[in-house]
Amino acid sequence: MSIDTETARRVAKLARIKVEDEALPALASEFSAILGFIEQLNEVDVEGVEPMTSVTPQRLKRREDVVTDGSQQEAVLKNAPDAREGFFAVPKVVE
Amino acid sequence: MSDLSKLTIAQARDAMRKGDTSSAEITAACLSEIEGAGALGAFVHNTPEIANQQAAAADARIKAGDAPDMCGIPLGIKDLFCTKGVPSQAASRILEGFKPEYESTVTTQLFDAGAVMLGKLNMDEFAMGSSNETSVYADAVNPWRRGNDDAALTPGGSSGGSASAVAADLCLAATGTDTGGSIRQPAAFVGITGMKPTYGRVSRWGVVAFASSLDQAGPMTKDVRDAAIMLEAMCGHDPKDSTSADLAVPNFEAALTGDIKGKTIGIPKEYRMDGMPQEIEQLWADGTTMLKDAGAKIVDITLPHTKYALPAYYVIAPAEASSNLARYDGVRFGHRAKLAQGDGITEMYEKTRAEGFGPEVQRRVMVGTYVLSAGFYDAYYNRARRVRALIKQDFDKVFADGVDAILTPATPSAAFGLGEMADADPIQMYLNDVFTVTVNLAGLPGIAVPTGVDKQGLPLGLQLIGRPWEEADLLNVAYSLEQSAGFVAKPAKWW
Numbered sequence: 001m002s003i004d005t006e007t008a009r010r011v012a013k014l015a016r017i018k019v020e021d022e023a024l025p026a027l028a029s030e031f032s033a034i035l036g037f038i039e040q041l042n043e044v045d046v047e048g049v050e051p052m053t054s055v056t057p058q059r060l061k062r063r064e065d066v067v068t069d070g071s072q073q074e075a076v077l078k079n080a081p082d083a084r085e086g087f088f089a090v091p092k093v094v095e
Numbered sequence: 096m097s098d099l100s101k102l103t104i105a106q107a108r109d110a111m112r113k114g115d116t117s118s119a120e121i122t123a124a125c126l127s128e129i130e131g132a133g134a135l136g137a138f139v140h141n142t143p144e145i146a147n148q149q150a151a152a153a154d155a156r157i158k159a160g161d162a163p164d165m166c167g168i169p170l171g172i173k174d175l176f177c178t179k180g181v182p183s184q185a186a187s188r189i190l191e192g193f194k195p196e197y198e199s200t201v202t203t204q205l206f207d208a209g210a211v212m213l214g215k216l217n218m219d220e221f222a223m224g225s226s227n228e229t230s231v232y233a234d235a236v237n238p239w240r241r242g243n244d245d246a247a248l249t250p251g252g253s254s255g256g257s258a259s260a261v262a263a264d265l266c267l268a269a270t271g272t273d274t275g276g277s278i279r280q281p282a283a284f285v286g287i288t289g290m291k292p293t294y295g296r297v298s299r300w301g302v303v304a305f306a307s308s309l310d311q312a313g314p315m316t317k318d319v320r321d322a323a324i325m326l327e328a329m330c331g332h333d334p335k336d337s338t339s340a341d342l343a344v345p346n347f348e349a350a351l352t353g354d355i356k357g358k359t360i361g362i363p364k365e366y367r368m369d370g371m372p373q374e375i376e377q378l379w380a381d382g383t384t385m386l387k388d389a390g391a392k393i394v395d396i397t398l399p400h401t402k403y404a405l406p407a408y409y410v411i412a413p414a415e416a417s418s419n420l421a422r423y424d425g426v427r428f429g430h431r432a433k434l435a436q437g438d439g440i441t442e443m444y445e446k447t448r449a450e451g452f453g454p455e456v457q458r459r460v461m462v463g464t465y466v467l468s469a470g471f472y473d474a475y476y477n478r479a480r481r482v483r484a485l486i487k488q489d490f491d492k493v494f495a496d497g498v499d500a501i502l503t504p505a506t507p508s509a510a511f512g513l514g515e516m517a518d519a520d521p522i523q524m525y526l527n528d529v530f531t532v533t534v535n536l537a538g539l540p541g542i543a544v545p546t547g548v549d550k551q552g553l554p555l556g557l558q559l560i561g562r563p564w565e566e567a568d569l570l571n572v573a574y575s576l577e578q579s580a581g582f583v584a585k586p587a588k589w590w
Contacts (some may be wrong), residue, residue: 015448018445037525049481056295060338081428
């Protein structure tokens with residue numbers, strides 16, 4: 001499958017990675033090569049095979065729905081690029 | 096004792112218990128080796144203060160007679176592990192300045208057992224790479240060279256810093272992680288032992304996530320005995336990782352008898368690749384003979400879906416990565432791009448991620464985004480998960496037929512030169528994992544053991560694949576192979 005620059009632009013947008021216009025054709029051709037490689041999977045007969053959800057035959061463990069920790073505001077915010085008054089600060093989200 | 100950094104874990108443990116040396120002395124020797132090994136690019140954040148403190152505490156514990164096997168052993172820790180108060184940035188610019196407020200389960204267990212942290216080790220960015228060339232810290236370098244040629248070679252990846260550090264005797268052992276071969280391929284490239292345990296054996300908590308259904312941490316050590324000792328300290332049930340297995344941890348070292356009489360070793364015909372170098376063929380044949388001479392029964396087996404492992408991996412791993420790496424948004428930790436007047440939150444995400452992720456990480460995140468996007472989810476992602484189920488069934492059948500372990504080459508070649516793959520398309524680099532990636536897809540334990548050198552004097556390794564949860568048995572087969580191969584070569588020091 002060949003990926004055009006419009007699709008590359010859309011994927012970059014979905015992934016929230018800024019890609020300059022002039023870099024899109026090269027990106028599209030890399031995607032095409034990788035997807036071409038992946039397309040070998042179409043040769044496999046997967047009729048009746050369930051997609052694997054867990055590699056070991058165990059279901060995910062559950063725990064009691066109770067609070068196990070908390071009150072760590074300072075530790076949680078410690079690595080934030082911008083934290084103010086106990087909150088993460090970001091550019092304006094709504095007008 | 097001289098050359099203390101060259102000791103194995105077992106040798107150091109025994110010498111410290113006898114009082115012949117101390118953790119403080121071995122730690123000092125390692126720190127001095129690290130000091131002189133900048134050219135290897137292996138250690139990227141040194142933690143001598145922590146090391147000296149931990150060594151002193153370990154010595155007190157050894158003196159008191161209450162010392163686990165790992166007590167006082169100086170280790171390097173891959174940068175993918177979160178270590179409290181110490182930079183942990185997965186070799187990525189996007190985690191620049193990140194100092195975790197918590198300690199990963201693996202490093203917690205190692206430190207509780209008395210191990211000493213010398214520092215953090217170089218790797219491919221977010222563990223995405225097979226040559227350590229995607230690291231924000233610059234390349235890690237293989238201590239081995241081709242004969243008298245001084246061209247710099249890759250130590251492999253993604254655990255390239257771990258491999259280089261252990262092979263160059265900068266530390267006694269190191270932690271690694273393995274999503275598609277990232278412990279076993281670098282171990283083979285530098286002539287050390289590297290083990291990926293069964294999926295669920297080792298807690299993933301506090302290890303920066305790449306592809307969560309494939310990621311496993313494991314030991315990178317100077318020999319198989321050390322792998323057994325260190326693995327035991329790393330594994331065990333962890334309620335903080337919902338995929339961690341609630342199983343007893345055996346005494347792996349006690350399993351190393353070297354007796355493999357009556358064991359059945361499978362040789363998969365699909366691993367005989369077109370264009371495989373004669374030296375790899377020979378290495379594999381020699382390894383087969385060694386196991387046979389040790390009393391194992393050799394059988395030819397078939398793993399028919401092997402060919403589809405890499406393409407399935409390059410759907411599943413990027414898909415999971417695109418989801419896992421969504422957290423790097425410039426809000427909670429790490430890098431945030433400088434914004435222009437009027438930029439909103441979307442521009443912040445997009446600029447931060449464009450500046451923070453290197454090209455290979457960006458590529459994989461976007462491929463993952465694509466295969467998970469509406470209209471393609473079934474065609475790519477679900478199909479890959481179906482093929483993954485078939486790959487696992489291949490192994491299930493072989494094990495049900497009585498095979499105890501499978502012998503394959505670890506890598507399709509010896510270490511290549513740094514920069515040699517720069518112009519190759521990404522798929523050429525992906526082919527490095529052709530023998531290892533099946534093991535991650537099937538969740539099995541695998542171990543790379545050095546068994547020979549190529550005509551240029553570079554180390555080559557073989558891989559043994561075991562039954563799920565039977566690491567003890569697998570380690571014993573690896574131990575037998577190690578004894579027969581008698582690989583003792585070391586790189587000549589040039590750094």
